[in-house]
Amino acid sequence: MGWSPERIHPEDRTQALEAMQRARDTLTPYRSQHRVALRSGEWTWIESRAVPVHARDGSVSEWFGAATDITERVRHEEHLRLMVDELNHRVKNTLAIVQSMVSQTLRTCSDHDQAVAMIESRLRTVAATHDMLTHEKWTGAPLxxxxxxxxxxxxDGDSTRLDMQGPAVSLDPRRAVALSMALHELCSNATRHGALSVPQGRVRIHWWLERDGDGARLVLDWQESGGPVVHPPARVGFGTRLLQRGLQHDMAGKVDLAFLPEGVRCRVEAPLPELQATP
Structure with a gap:
């Protein structure tokens, strides 16, 4: 009954042998899932089953059983488990973002209607970014x-107001969400107070990659022009905190935010573990 002990994976051997012994002692059907060594030296998952066959005198004359290769099933179950774990992780991260967003917006905005509008706008950005990542199967998102x-x-449908230029780069989900929210805050500020609040205003967003050892460093530059004279904010709001602290943390890099008279400028530098240029 079963496999010779030396062919069973060391991590599974004890439970497999105990199941065999328990079946012999109780004369009940035997069933066990474990890994066994193939002649090629590889390990494969099998499910062993055996039932006692009784002789006329009631004794067990033999054990009749079979072994089924369940390697693909085990791999599929492990894949599903990893997906569930990853989903739980993403949900917790998203809820943390939403909680911080709502609490800080309400804390820094005294106008209830404006606060509601800001929260809804920020939530739409998070949702849209998640939709984009879902479309890409959460492998990353094109910058x-x-x-x-x-x-x-x-x-407002006028693409001439945006000068966007840079190589094809894919960002991992965490950096994609962080940068999407940061750009949304910059855009919202530019619409209310900056370059996009007047017809002649423009926004320039350029990015490029610089080699950094075995990996690369992403540099993204936001520059507003043609708008009203910029004055530094009297107090630090959610958007500024998000850019100076949250984005810097999530990108694992450096963020320089400057309220220059001629226009807001934001420069982001973030190391990439490996060159994440898209084909």
């Missing part, structure tokens, strides 16, 4: 698409 998504509602 150009992230920029277009964040800027879409701010240009």
């Amino acid at each position: 150009a698409q992230i920029v277009r998504l964040a800027m879409g509602d701010c240009l």
